């Protein structure tokens with residue numbers, strides 16, 4: 157089982173697409189183990205996007221991500237990191253595969269609706285930025301890893 161950090165970004169929130177987006181990931185079988193609505197401040201945005209500091213789009217990205225509330229979600233499931241990335245599609249919605257969240261709901265790289273961690277190290281780092289360990293819940297699983305209903 158893996159966990160990954162996911163954000164419904166301000167553009168998706170403004171457009172009323174949070175339910176649609178979260179529903180798609182729920183229906184894949186991923187489980188929510190943490191969720192909060194928050195407005196990111198500049199310090200959190202700069203930490204979250206630290207790898208992009210210095211790039212031409214960095215200032216715009218920080219201004220955008222702090223411009224309205226976001227929903228932060230910790231998803232848990234088998235290969236959760238790769239599964240969420242595959243479900244959202246590539247960074248540029250115009251180039252993303254049809255059927256993915258970014259392709260189906262967006263068109264602009266700078267307004268691509270969602271964030272998802274891109275690997276185990278970034279998932280651990282980003283989860284810690286948004287959630288204290290005690291805030292993440294556990295689902296009861298059987299020996300094969302399936303959630304016990």
Ligand code: IDP
Pocket residue numbers: 208213217246247265266267268270271272274
């Ligand atoms: P990712 O969100 O698919 O992981 P990254 O390369 O990590 O993509 O970039 C982080 C975010 O920065 C993107 O989701 C997008 O919102 C924004 N971004 C990336 N490249 C550009 C660009 O060339 N122009 C405008 N915004 C960009």
Ligand code: MG
Pocket residue numbers: 272274
């Ligand atoms: Mg990224």
